[in-house]
Amino acid sequence: xxxxxxxxxxxxxxxxxxxxxxxxxxxxxxxxxxxxxxxxxxxxxxxxxxxxxxxxxxxxxxxxxxxxxxxxxxxxxxxxxxxxxxxxxxxxxxxxxxxxxxxxxxxxxxxxxxxxxxxxxxxxxxxxxxxxxxxxxxxxxxxxxxxxxxxxxxxxxxxxxxxxxxxxxxxxxxxxxxxxxxxxxxxxxxxxxxxxxxxxxxxxxxxxxxxxx
Amino acid sequence: xxxxxxxxxxxxxxxxxxxxxxxxxxxxxxxxxxxxxxxxxxxxxxxxxxxxxxxxxxxxxxxxxxxxxxxxxxxxxxxxxxxxxxxxxxxxxxxxxxxxxxxxxxxxxxxxxxxxxxxxxxxxxxxxxxxxxxxxxxxxxxxxxxxxxxxxxxxxxxxxxxxxxxxxxxxxxxxxxxxxxxxxxxxxxxxxxxxxxxxxxxxxxxxxxxxxxxxxxxxxxx
Numbered sequence: 046x047x048x049x050x051x052x053x054x055x056x057x058x059x060x061x062x063x064x065x066x067x068x069x070x071x072x073x074x075x076x077x078x079x080x081x082x083x084x085x086x087x088x089x090x091x092x093x094x095x096x097x098x099x100x101x102x103x104x105x106x107x108x109x110x111x112x113x114x115x116x117x118x119x120x121x122x123x124x125x126x127x128x129x130x131x132x133x134x135x136x137x138x139x140x141x142x143x144x145x146x147x148x149x150x151x152x153x154x155x156x157x158x159x160x161x162x163x164x165x166x167x168x169x170x171x172x173x174x175x176x177x178x179x180x181x182x183x184x185x186x187x188x189x190x191x192x193x194x195x196x197x198x199x200x201x202x203x204x205x206x207x208x209x210x211x212x213x214x215x216x217x218x219x220x221x222x223x224x225x226x227x228x229x230x231x232x233x234x235x236x237x238x239x240x241x242x243x244x245x246x247x248x249x250x251x252x253x254x255x256x257x258x
Numbered sequence: 259x260x261x262x263x264x265x266x267x268x269x270x271x272x273x274x275x276x277x278x279x280x281x282x283x284x285x286x287x288x289x290x291x292x293x294x295x296x297x298x299x300x301x302x303x304x305x306x307x308x309x310x311x312x313x314x315x316x317x318x319x320x321x322x323x324x325x326x327x328x329x330x331x332x333x334x335x336x337x338x339x340x341x342x343x344x345x346x347x348x349x350x351x352x353x354x355x356x357x358x359x360x361x362x363x364x365x366x367x368x369x370x371x372x373x374x375x376x377x378x379x380x381x382x383x384x385x386x387x388x389x390x391x392x393x394x395x396x397x398x399x400x401x402x403x404x405x406x407x408x409x410x411x412x413x414x415x416x417x418x419x420x421x422x423x424x425x426x427x428x429x430x431x432x433x434x435x436x437x438x439x440x441x442x443x444x445x446x447x448x449x450x451x452x453x454x455x456x457x458x459x460x461x462x463x464x465x466x467x468x469x470x471x472x473x474x475x476x477x478x479x480x
Contacts, residue, residue, distance in 0.1 A: 059323065060287075068290075074338075079297070080293075084297055092289070135382055155263055156313065170276050170277070173275065174268070174271040175274045177266065181415065183463060187274060197465055201463070203466065207472065208472070209383040210471050
């Protein structure tokens with residue numbers, strides 16, 4: 046049997062075991078009055094419905110069309126985000142800006158800190174050992190594997206979220222997007238561009254990317 | 259602690275594997291673990307630093323094999339036992355009971371261990387302090403060569419290395435004490451930029467840097 050089948054069987058068995066254990070833990074905590082199933086469901090619904098890359102995309106699109114907003118976002122991210130009617134998160138947030146010749150990319154090598162209060166659940170690869178171990182040591186190579194080939198004239202700034210501050214990248218506005226509305230611009234901003242492993246999409250590329258990344 | 263979680267710079271984990279059209283939660287239980295975590299943290303039964311350290315205390319083999327939310331599940335059980343919410347072995351007992359379809363055990367409401375909800379959010383970490391920051395933007399500093407056995411947010415790959423302060427953040431709750439029930443002891447946090455080749459020598463990539471947020475006591479003048 047090829048290795049990946051072994052790995053898949055292993056993952057499946059682990060997940061089954063975890064599922065039973067999680068269910069047992071929840072039943073105990075409900076009985077003890079520590080949690081309610083309704084409160085757990087509300088947390089899940091929040092991640093499913095309210096949080097996600099579309100929030101970051103909205104913020105970026107505004108920053109692209111409004112230079113004063115961009116300044117406020119870079120100075121005090123949550124206050125600027127709240128201006129758009131989005132909820133403030135608990136952990137402090139810093140927005141770092143790409144520019145010609147500068148690419149920012151975010152990681153948390155020690156655990157998997159992510160601006161979840163804005164962008165929701167992080168992708169699996171962000172939490173995996175491969176990304177956490179490698180992107181601080183060989184960022185240019187990792188970004189190239191994501192399809193983001195950068196010349197040596199582009200400086201790469203990796204942000205390892207080692208304290209409680211969270212980071213989001215403000216990608217460069219896509220070339221050729223000058224005539225687009227703010228809503229149309231938001232559709233160019235993908236989850237991966239907010240982490241810094243991709244550029245914002247070019248106008249005219251298909252599938253809405255903000256949700257899928 | 260110099261644990262498996264401190265992965266920055268390690269070799270051997272292979273390429274980054276991107277899953278196309280990934281689900282928000284791979285399985286329903288993951289969302290439930292996330293929910294339980296949020297509620298337990300929100301109720302003040304633990305704090306985020308103690309939670310991270312409970313993950314770090316896992317044996318390294320399990321850390322790598324139980325998956326991301328599997329680690330959360332282990333950490334929650336550890337902390338709930340330590341908080342007195344669960345008896346040691348109670349979760350295993352419940353699992354055996356449910357697999358034999360014997361139904362649940364008798365409810366045990368442990369009101370005595372429940373703490374009132376804290377007046378701040380679990381990630382609200384800025385604390386005003388009277389002291390002035392010891393370092394300033396533009397100053398060259400070194401990360402100290404520390405190897406504490408407990409929780410720390412000073413990754414191994416920067417210890418002993420020099421960088422430049424790029425931003426001074428407000429004082430924050432100090433994870434190294436807060437994780438161990440030794441109080442918040444807030445300290446200034448500094449964004450420090452390390453040039454890649456100062457971290458990785460000749461194996462560092464050109465035109466690259468790594469920025470970390472480091473607590474004042476992790477740093478010394480260089």
